[in-house]
Amino acid sequence: MKADAKFSTAIHVCLYLHYRGEKLLSSQEMAASVNTNPVVIRRVLAELRKKDIVGSVAGNQGGFYLKRAVDKISLWDIYQAVNDRELFQKPKVNEECPVSSNLAQLVKLPFQAAENAMQPSLEKITISTLYNQLDDILKTSPKFC
Numbered sequence: 001m002k003a004d005a006k007f008s009t010a011i012h013v014c015l016y017l018h019y020r021g022e023k024l025l026s027s028q029e030m031a032a033s034v035n036t037n038p039v040v041i042r043r044v045l046a047e048l049r050k051k052d053i054v055g056s057v058a059g060n061q062g063g064f065y066l067k068r069a070v071d072k073i074s075l076w077d078i079y080q081a082v083n084d085r086e087l088f089q090k091p092k093v094n095e096e097c098p099v100s101s102n103l104a105q106l107v108k109l110p111f112q113a114a115e116n117a118m119q120p121s122l123e124k125i126t127i128s129t130l131y132n133q134l135d136d137i138l139k140t141s142p143k144f145c
Helices: 003-019 027-034 038-050 075-082 098-124 127-140
Strands: 054-057 063-066
Touching (some): 003 027, 003 038, 003 054, 003 075, 038 054, 075 098
Antiparallel strands (some): 054 063
């Protein structure tokens, strides 16, 4: 899964867990909400679990739940949990070309700076913030998933 799709899926999962309340949710239910395969959701949940954002209970009556309060889960936390590669892909290299063979070195710092610049913005936005916005939207135009 592409990093940006994984990030948005992870945000969706966290919002959906809060939206559905205190009960444990299965990966199948969350997959239906995201319109994807439960295996995709389980992979995202595994990464969120490693960062203590979600927890799980095994068994037939088990499922997943948010482990932290929604005002303590920032988009930066989620991004760090599911980000498994650099934001920008490294350029392909043609060793015979002086531009191509040096481009990765030239763009390394600007690419890192761009990714680091996202941090303050994503740290300010929590699942609570997004949920409040969702709640306002649903009050004026209810849609159910």
